[in-house]
Amino acid sequence: MRAADVSDLRILARRRLPRFLFEYIDGGAFAETTLKRNVEDLQTLSVRQRVLRDVAEIDLSTELLGRRAALPVALAPIGLAGLYARRGEVQAARAAEAAGIPFCMSTVAGCSVEEVRAAVREPFWFQLYMIRDRSFMRDLLARAEAAGIDTLLLTVDLPVSSTRYRDIRTGLANASGVGGLVSRMWQVAQRPGWAWDVGLFGRPHQLGNVARVMPPGTGLGGFFDWVAANYDPSVTWKEIDWLRELWKGRLVLKGVLDPDDARACVSVGVDGIVVSNHGGRQLDGAPSSISALPAVAEAVDRRITVLMDSGVRSGLDVIRAMASGADGVMIGRAWAYALAAQGQRGVAAMLETIRAEMLVAMALIGETRVAGLDRSVLTSGPADLSGPPGPARPAVAG
Ligand SMILES: Cc1cc2nc3c(=O)[nH]c(=O)nc-3n(C[C@H](O)[C@H](O)[C@H](O)COP(=O)(O)O)c2cc1C
Incomplete structure (x- = not known):
């Protein structure tokens, strides 16, 4: 099948990956209500069709956290991408760089920060989890800094890892148990292409950034156990001060959904x-990101940069998020599917699809600059998005 859009890449990823990996990417927490809402609420937002506005020259570029980006899009941090394709983070980072957009590397990537840095020209963004072992964090931050990284995303919506029932069904949640291992081996046996390319030659056992703190010979099971045991649920705003002392580059908090928390972030x-x-992988029942975005953007009032993710599957979704108050949009599963389906070529094709969809949608909306995307572009939608058109977008902060 020739993949035309992100939903096709998802189908190809399902065919290529062992089931436990596909379900790990595709699934969400509990009843997956929020996972579904993220996608549906975005797709329900109607945009205004405008005519006769000279859309011959459309510029999709913008500034994201101090650097020019060809699109208002970044690749979100996705853990274990080194398992979806051979040296997966390297392939994704290269595709992002070629497309002129930021790549954000996960703490729990399959490749190390040094390996990915050596594979691209420019430094990328780095995502950090608050880990109980602060010396591990200090070491990791020093490594990120040595790699020239200047933008850190601290993920704050994971004080504990939520329950994802698909991972129980596939045996992934019981990663170090014998039953889980047998079940996973069986699933790998059904996907010889993946087993050959990634399982055998992809060095999936190297465990990326956390390898240094793992006992030699630790497998996927031990890795999951370490990660689950090391998230620090005691973290408060005090640790943000601690991190601020330690990290002199840009600091972004990922996983904010509430206007009060957003104001605290500014403070x-x-x-x-x-x-x-x-x-939709953490608090099931939480509002969709797109429905939470307008109130959060209003609370922040352009004092800091507002990115948004969760549910974005098309260039039109990027436009909907920008019109709802985002300065930029992060893409999660879409790049994981693309990577699993076709490696670097797939991620490049996915980003080209997003770009092409944005160009068409901008032309039909009648906007030629992403700076022109504000609430006046929307006609109606979930939550409080149906109010009167907002003011024109002022210059992007930060
Ligand atoms: C398979 C998978 C792994 C993820 N790993 C991480 C991670 O290591 N760190 C992090 O901050 N977010 C992680 N996320 C969340 C993404 O960064 C992002 O918030 C989410 O995928 C956005 O939703 P979307 O997939 O609907 O685009 C992960 C998401 C998925 C699907």
């Missing part, structure tokens, strides 16, 4: 936030 002096519910 503690971070450079930006990502309005996100972790793609």
Whole structure:
């Protein structure tokens, strides 16, 4: 099948990956209500069709956290991408760089920060989890800094890892148990292409950034156990001060959904936030990111950068998020599907699809600059998005 859009890449990823990996990417928490809402609420937002507005020259570029980006889009941090394709983070970072957009590397990537840095020209963004072992964090931040990274995303919506029932069904949640191992081996046996390319030659056992703190010979099971045991649920705003002392680059908090928390982020002096519910993988029942975005953007009042993710599957979704108050949009599962389906070529094709969809949608909306995307572009939608058109968008902060 020739993939035309993100939903096709999802189908190809399902065919290529062992089931436990596909379901890990595709699934969400509990009944997956928020996962569904993220997608549906975005797709329900209607945009205004405008005519006769000279859309011959459309410029999709913007500034994202101090750097020019060809699109108002970044690749969100996705853990274990090194398992979806051979040296997956390297392939994704290269595709992002070629497309002129930021790549954000996860703490729990399959490749190390040094390996990915050596594969691209420019430094990328780095995502950090608050880990109990602060010396591990200090070491990791020093490594990120040594790699020239200047933008850190601290993920704050994961004090504990939520329950994802699909991972129980596939045996992934019981990663170190014998039953889980047998079940996963069986699933791998059904996907010889993946087993050959990634399982055998992809060095999936190297465990990226956390390898240094793992006992030699630790497998996927031990890795999951370490990660689950090391999230720090005691973290408060005090630790943000601690991190601010330690990290002199840009600091962005990822996973903010509430206007009060957004105001607190401004007060503690971070450079930006990502309005996100972790793609519906954490608090099931939380509002969709797109429905939470307008109130959060209003609370922030352009004092810091507002990025948004969760549910974005098309260039039109990017436009909907920008019109709802985002300065930029992060893409999660869409790049994981693309990587699993076709490696770097797939991520490049997915980003080209997003770009092409944005160009068509901008032309039909009658806007030629992303700076022109504000609430006046929308006609109606979920939550409080149906109010009167807002003021024109002022210059992007940060
Ligand atoms: C398979 C998978 C792994 C993820 N790993 C991380 C991670 O390591 N760190 C993080 O901050 N967010 C992680 N996320 C959340 C994404 O960064 C992002 O918030 C989410 O995917 C956005 O929703 P979307 O997939 O609907 O676009 C992960 C998401 C998925 C699907």
